[in-house]
Amino acid sequence: MASAKRKSTPAELLVLEDFLPYRLSILSNRVSRAIAARYAEAFDLTIPEWRVIAVLGRRPGLTAKEIAEATEMDKVAVSRAVAKLVDSKRVAARADRKDARRQILSLTSQGENVHARIAPIALESEQRLLASLDAHERDQLDTLLGRLLVTAKGL
């Protein structure tokens, strides 16, 4: 009978709970919220600020632009985060002799302190998330994520 082989329409195929972009969004939100909850109140840090600290912690002396590249945040977000961090004495900005538009940024000792205290919390959160995956699966995840990240860059 012909109708038994009728193809499903796209609208019928689109099941939100199975839709990859949706699942990624939900997962990312759950994870971000859980982690943010652990340091937001304790350190009064937003996610962009924390990213700036994380990258400056490992690579001091970057400019705002370089931070934007390293964190994939746009320059406005970086500007705001840096402004607040300088304000709270967690980041120090010193002028760049070569180019007066730039500022060389690095963590103050207070900033280092925050970094040192948050890092273990962040890593522990990551481990908790990965707890349900064995070493092999973690490798798979790593590979797949890397692949998807590249693909997603080109739309």
Add this chain to the structure above:
Amino acid sequence: MASAKRKSTPAELLVLEDFLPYRLSILSNRVSRAIAARYAEAFDLTIPEWRVIAVLGRRPGLTAKEIAEATEMDKVAVSRAVAKLVDSKRVAARADRKDARRQILSLTSQGENVHARIAPIALESEQRLLASLDAHERDQLDTLLGRLLVTAKGL
């Protein structure tokens, strides 16, 4: 020599680009932005609105609360999205005889139309994202994501 075996401190281990929550966030953002760009201007739809349409398309007759559960949006987001959709005549709300607080929601024919036109775009975007993965890898991804989603629910 002793110092050669010194353990790295957590702060040194935390490399933003390798940090799973960060990678998930970047990936989710890239994907959401790419897809949103394809329908936002064409249909004047926000992501929350589009989620409401997606879920009502397959399951008409839900209440706002049920939509919130199905989409994992909070009730404020659902309320706003539904208000705009009702306003643009894409969703119809009719009173629930049993409970005057609730409204039974479903797509209008205009809403159905939008749903039917967006679904293929959404599915095609998903396929593009998955283009770099073979069938086996897609299965792996599916499994891993499911696992992580469950884990992430409990923090």
Add this chain to the structure above:
DNA sequence: TGCCATTGGTTACAGGTGAAACTAAATCTG
């Protein structure tokens, strides 16, 4: 050298978003 395009960064503005307060209806409890 003087003009123009580019670049680093900030400001302004318009929406989006979550938490909490609020309203109204329903349900529970004595």
Add this chain to the structure above:
DNA sequence: CAGATTTAGTTTCACCTGTAACCAATGGCA
């Protein structure tokens, strides 16, 4: 059945975010 509690949904408020406009410094280049 009255009052207290819970539930569905909306509104408010304060904040976050992205885009675009802007400003100042730099780097071509004629």
